[in-house]
Amino acid sequence: MKIAFTTKGTNWSSAMDPRFGRTEYFLIYDDEKDELSHYDNRDSANDAHGAGPKTAQKLFEFSPNILITGNGPGGNAATVLEKTGVKIFIGAGEMTVKEAYEAFKGDTLKKL
Amino acid sequence: MKEIVVISGKGGTGKTSLTASFAYLGGKDVIVADCDVDAADMHLLMQPDFADEDDFYSGELAHINQYDCIQCGKCKEVCRFDAIPIIKGKYIVDPLSCEGCGYCARVCPIDAITNKDLNVGKWYISNIKTGSMMVHAKLGIGADNSGKLVAKVKSEAKDIAEEERKDIAIVDGSPGVGCPVVSSLSGASFVVLVTEPSVSGYHDLKRVYELVKKFNIKAGCIINKYDINKKVTAEIVEFLKKENIVHIANLPYDEDFTRAMTNGQTIVEYSDNHLKDLITDSWNKIKRSVN
Amino acid sequence: MKIAIASGKGGTGKTTLSTNLASFLAEEHEVVLTDLDVEEPNSGLFIEADLVREKDKFKMVPEWSADECILCGNCQKVCNFHAVIQLGEMIMVFPELCHGCYACSELCPTSSLPMIPKKMGVLKHFRNGNLNFVESRLDIGEEQAVPLIKQTHKYIDQQFDDNFIRIFDSPPGTSCPVIEATKDADYIILVTEPTPFGLHDLKLAVETMKELKKEFGVVINRFGIGNDDVLAYCNEEQIKVLAKIPNSRRIAELYSQGRLIYKEIPEVRAELEKMKDLIMGKMKEVVK
Numbered sequence: 163m164k165i166a167f168t169t170k171g172t173n174w175s176s177a178m179d180p181r182f183g184r185t186e187y188f189l190i191y192d193d194e195k196d197e198l199s200h201y202d203n204r205d206s207a208n209d210a211h212g213a214g215p216k217t218a219q220k221l222f223e224f225s226p227n228i229l230i231t232g233n234g235p236g237g238n239a240a241t242v243l244e245k246t247g248v249k250i251f252i253g254a255g256e257m258t259v260k261e262a263y264e265a266f267k268g269d270t271l272k273k274l
Numbered sequence: 275m276k277e278i279v280v281i282s283g284k285g286g287t288g289k290t291s292l293t294a295s296f297a298y299l300g301g302k303d304v305i306v307a308d309c310d311v312d313a314a315d316m317h318l319l320m321q322p323d324f325a326d327e328d329d330f331y332s333g334e335l336a337h338i339n340q341y342d343c344i345q346c347g348k349c350k351e352v353c354r355f356d357a358i359p360i361i362k363g364k365y366i367v368d369p370l371s372c373e374g375c376g377y378c379a380r381v382c383p384i385d386a387i388t389n390k391d392l393n394v395g396k397w398y399i400s401n402i403k404t405g406s407m408m409v410h411a412k413l414g415i416g417a418d419n420s421g422k423l424v425a426k427v428k429s430e431a432k433d434i435a436e437e438e439r440k441d442i443a444i445v446d447g448s449p450g451v452g453c454p455v456v457s458s459l460s461g462a463s464f465v466v467l468v469t470e471p472s473v474s475g476y477h478d479l480k481r482v483y484e485l486v487k488k489f490n491i492k493a494g495c496i497i498n499k500y501d502i503n504k505k506v507t508a509e510i511v512e513f514l515k516k517e518n519i520v521h522i523a524n525l526p527y528d529e530d531f532t533r534a535m536t537n538g539q540t541i542v543e544y545s546d547n548h549l550k551d552l553i554t555d556s557w558n559k560i561k562r563s564v565n
Numbered sequence: 566m567k568i569a570i571a572s573g574k575g576g577t578g579k580t581t582l583s584t585n586l587a588s589f590l591a592e593e594h595e596v597v598l599t600d601l602d603v604e605e606p607n608s609g610l611f612i613e614a615d616l617v618r619e620k621d622k623f624k625m626v627p628e629w630s631a632d633e634c635i636l637c638g639n640c641q642k643v644c645n646f647h648a649v650i651q652l653g654e655m656i657m658v659f660p661e662l663c664h665g666c667y668a669c670s671e672l673c674p675t676s677s678l679p680m681i682p683k684k685m686g687v688l689k690h691f692r693n694g695n696l697n698f699v700e701s702r703l704d705i706g707e708e709q710a711v712p713l714i715k716q717t718h719k720y721i722d723q724q725f726d727d728n729f730i731r732i733f734d735s736p737p738g739t740s741c742p743v744i745e746a747t748k749d750a751d752y753i754i755l756v757t758e759p760t761p762f763g764l765h766d767l768k769l770a771v772e773t774m775k776e777l778k779k780e781f782g783v784v785i786n787r788f789g790i791g792n793d794d795v796l797a798y799c800n801e802e803q804i805k806v807l808a809k810i811p812n813s814r815r816i817a818e819l820y821s822q823g824r825l826i827y828k829e830i831p832e833v834r835a836e837l838e839k840m841k842d843l844i845m846g847k848m849k850e851v852v853k
Contacts, residue, residue, distance in 0.1 A: 179461075180460075180461040180462075181460045181461045182460070183460065184421075184425050184457070184460065207422065207425060207426065207429070208422070209421075209422060209647065210332045210333045210420040210421065210422045211420060211421055211422075211453050211646060211647070211662060211708070212646050212647030212648060212659070212662045213421060213422075213425075213647070215647050215648075215650050215657075215659055215662070216647040216650070218650075219641075219650045219651070219652060222652050222653065232461060233459075233460065233461060233462065233489045233490055233491055234488075234489060234490050236456050236460065236488060236489065237456075237488060237706065238659050238661070238662065240488075241657070241659075242650060242652065242657060245652055245655065245657065246652065252490055253490075255461065255463075256275075256276075256463070272490070274490075283605075284575060284576065284605065285574055285575015285576030285577070285737055286574075286575055286576015286577060286578075287576065290762070312574070312737070312740065313573065313574035313575065313737070313762070313766050315574070315761075315762040315765055315766065318761045318762060318765060334645065352667070352668075352671070354665055354666055354667055355666075370741075370744055373664050373666065374645060375645050375646070375664055375666035375668055376643070376645045376668070377643070377666050377667065377668035377672075380643060380668060380672065389645075413740070415769075415772055415773045415776050417740060418740040418741050449575055449737075450604050450605070451604065451705070452604070452708050453708055470821070471821055472820060472821035472822075472823075473607070473610045473821070473822070473823045474580075474605070474607040474610060475821075477605075477607065478605060481605075481705070484705070499817065499821075502814070502817045502818045502821050503818065503821035503822060506821060527814055527817065529790060529812075532758075532760055532787075532790045532791055533790075533791075535760050535761055535762060535791075536760055536761060536790075536791045536792050538761065
């Protein structure tokens, strides 16, 4: 299973980024291989409009099963994510990545 | 660090005066971000020193290199915005009409057209009279506020908050229901909705709350000038109950709002009456709701 | 004769002035009031009139047809607004983000993105005696105000000639929609308040009107509150102050109920009377 996080850094102790469309990074954790990889999304700061759908499109390329984020994606991004079938968990905006992962495992995050 | 965003949908409800009062009550622990860049007025109450400034670019604008141009007219042909008039025999881009779609540059056979980043204004980091700091911006004429500018102002404010170990960032949010307000809400810990009991005030409150709901953010509401129309106030209170929005306070119609502003002060500095107490209580309630 | 009513910031009384001025002038003249604040049109709350016509308004957006598509990704690449996204074997279009530039459609090698009309809002035309009222409203989620403002202007031009006093309630601010709303006007009325916020935003609006090379005057709303800085600024810059609407709690109450203030407050009627003389003077210049 692949789990994606919206984050402000590239490792387990990084802070989560509560935003989706303009998140600084994605971390992708593959729990079968125990592998952590990241994608640098800081380019999205340059988009005047439409950062949401573009970021969702990028995320799609990593085909995660789960997305863990803060507030939950806005309208347009949500439309894209719906098509990708990824399951979205929210409420992890003020945690570190590790805490967010544990909260997910412990079933304390809200599912959209 | 918690991020509190104040929005109103409609103008003239007292949103900026209240945000400034909260910033004043929060003092040096609260970083301020003014994302209402269409009507960026908060600085008038905060005595900013404009310590740091930078140009801000958003969107693009086509530019035709006249030296290379062979006058084939393809650019004008494809432009749906009538943004390339012929002036004195030259193809010229009209900056007020160009939407920056880049189509002209893609069809120019000799690559004489480039899209340039559009300078839309400046953003500033200032020290303010509360002993804290404020991030704000000023847009040029005809420039649109954008999600990008709001995101920039907010992320600068957050960076400062983290470096300086402040607990709270308070954001004067953008008006309307478009992209800038979406960007204002993104990442917020709590939203304060400021409204007034007029037919239009209530209507706009409902519209902007639809957005807040989409983001799953906890919200509270202040009804300003509640006593000018008690019937609509009652309807708003009912709406808050139904939507599970914290009813923070009812504030009376009080010209101290304007008098304080005229003095360059926040209401809580200027006024020493009931209104000051109500706003102080509101701020405490907001802080409690956030934590 | 086209008059646009604008303001730097929201909530200064733009709609109050538009609706009261239009109704007042319509007591003797043929008037059409148009609400161009298409994101939040609320002039209609103050006008009682019968619906004459209702028209859906459309903009052109691409629609994906899968049959011939070779999934080359060119559409996604050429869209500067992220309104077209390729998701695996699917192309998604976000009509609200689309500016209608046609690039994706016309540059598609297999013509798989034909442009089709998509509803973006509704135009409504009401009438009560001499007063016509037209409002356009963007559908929720639509971001592009400018195309709807353009189409509304077109409707007004087709329906009403120079014998009508045409008043336009513009969106607040100094951004593209405001420029679109005011650029064809013969005269602009800027509404402000005698406060530091009002003055600050008035200055921005004045700069904009100078840039557009428009003739304009100022109406001060809530006159009596705040200070004299707005008056002093207008004097200094030689800007005509057309009217002063007094500050009063009673006005705020009438507004909150969606009622016209000049009918109940004689001072307001007197101020509108002053504006009428100016407008009729301008009217003669334009019509001749």
